[in-house]
Amino acid sequence: MWKWLHPYAKTERAYQLCHTLQPWFWGISLVCLLVGTVWGLAFVPRDYQQGDSFRIIYIHVPSAMLSMSTYVAMAIAALVGMVWQWRTAFMAMIAMAPVGAAMTFIALLTGAAWGKPMWGAWWVWDARLTSELILLFLYFGIIALYSAFEDKQQAGKAAGVMALVGVVNIPIIHYSVEWWNTLHQGATITKLDKPSIAPEMLWPLLINLAGFAMFIAAVTLMRMKNEIIRREMQRPWVQKMAQQHAGKRHAL
């Protein structure tokens, strides 16, 4: 495992891995998102209580779940970077940050749009909403800290420490629905034994969840490729690659 993973601490190998994986993630994500969204928004039966409004869960639930998972992934990347001194791990971490922030924002926005007809208010200071908002602030803080440093290696380490400190918030968000009896609904699909959602409503949700996850992975890989190129601009392998690209364009 170690021998297999270790080469990817080098930027060149990591870049190539990103390059190979990226089309797969894009492909799977687009198929899943298309199938899941169309199925969920057009073909699933109406909810007996909430009518058509419930359909927003096909966007809201995946983005909310993945906003948390992305943060955890960031923290894991930061930990890996600190323990094994992998520069590419910090690059992966910072590549994820804006994507996770965008997911958090989508979750908050779709939640607000659903809350207006259901609860009668765009925003309620309920435990889950508040903790999700804190998550957005945490993402912003990490991005701000990263961009405040001139030396990006140092910036990666500093942002990594902050990401790890903020991880305390994740269990608070996840259990907020159970700890505080507030307005937000309880878990719908994360109960392993018996989901409290009808199976014909569940399938498109799971497909969309996979689609969102693949989408995040694809965008992260893209951003990570950018990050590697930006930081390694002076290295011979980058310059060689740039020349090859220029040559191809010339031939066309």
Added chain:
Amino acid sequence: MSGVVKGVFSRDLALAFRQKSELVQPLMFLLMVVSLFPLGVGPGPETLQRIGPGVIWIAAILSSLLGMERLFRDDFQDGSLEQIILSGQPLYLVAGVKVLCHWLVSFLPLLVLSPLLALFLNLTVDMYVALLVTLILGTPLLSLVGAIAVGLTVGLQRGGLLLALLLIPIFIPLLIFATSAVDSAALQLPYGAQVAIIGAMLMLAMAVAPFAIAYSLKVSQN
């Protein structure tokens, strides 16, 4: 090792008491922010009692953010932080002692001032006791967690605002539990659960934060 602890401790306290203005300014800020609220939201005793605990906690967090920068700034600028790191003494120990000093000089006066604030905002005795308990447990947490972010931003020019941006989201859960404890006390309900959660967070921070502070200081020294 105990020599290092004593040395850092007495040096930091001496330095703090020789810069009395820096010591007093966050407290004056706290007092002024709290006195803005009766003027801003209206001086009705019930209103003030309702918002009082939250106001005191928010003012404490804001004033601590103002003074927090001082924690490592001077040592960083005159190079003594570098010497401490190079000295081979355990950095987490030095960091822990410095945080303790920071708590003593910036939050202990706040605790002393708190009866006056409670009087201003018309808190009942029960509410004040709960507030004091949450402040005693919560303010060391502010110092410990804040010091991590101070360590990270100490090398930056004008890191003050960034420090606030980093720390406010992390302090929100503490604020929620602390004010919820005082609210329970206002209704004569038990508030042991909230206090226990703050205590647990404090224990975790005491165990982990010194190492994180040491790491963050090394990162900013590069």
